Amino acid sequence: MDYRVIVTKRSIYNILPRAIIYFLLPVCVFFDFKYDLNILKWVLLAFAIYTIPSIYFALVFVNEKIIVSSEGIIHILPTKKELVYRWGDVKKVYLGSCGQYANSMLIILLSDRKKLKIPFYLKGYDLLKEYMVDHGILGMYSDSPLYYYTNMGKHSKYIYDKSSKIQSFGDSKVDISDVMDTVASGEYLLASDILNQKTNIGMDEAFLYVRQIKYKNERKNKNQ
Structure with missing residues (x-):
């Protein structure tokens, strides 16, 4: 489940x-x-x-509810209307300030520029923040530098070979050139969604794999 x-x-x-x-x-x-x-x-x-x-x-x-899982985000409005977003619809996730408290609000920016703001005092905030950190989502963005290297010990079981656009996922070999281009453009969650659709490895693995691509790209740029 x-x-x-x-x-x-x-x-x-x-x-x-x-x-x-x-x-x-x-x-x-x-x-x-x-x-x-x-x-x-x-x-x-x-x-x-x-x-x-x-x-x-x-x-x-x-009550308004926000439900987050590897499948995406469900926003239940007070009218009971459900708005469903795939991770590919999410532009970025980062921390913002809530009143006088810095880094105390999770902000989910959607591709249509709508923002879901989740301040620290809401029930479930700590669990959601832990989820975002554990999956490497929060650390993907420079807006949240405290979490940039958090959980780097957790790796995808699939190894990214930066020298090739054809990557191995178990017994399958897949061209992920569009995923690599999307990562290069900074659309990390969209890249994860595309990767999962191409390989069916699951969003949890896709998050970690995309973070791996991002990290290796940054190391390559620093060495140039």
């Missing part, structure tokens, strides 16, 4: 009803005492009915 990481991302629809209630409560108290309307007890009762049993279920149903 494919390993999945689920991040729960609460939207403004979670916060807005509660904020309105808390804003209206002191207003009602003020008018109740000023004009002796005798409505305070009813306001408090309505407040209790809404916040105690109801708010939990309301929050459950409007």
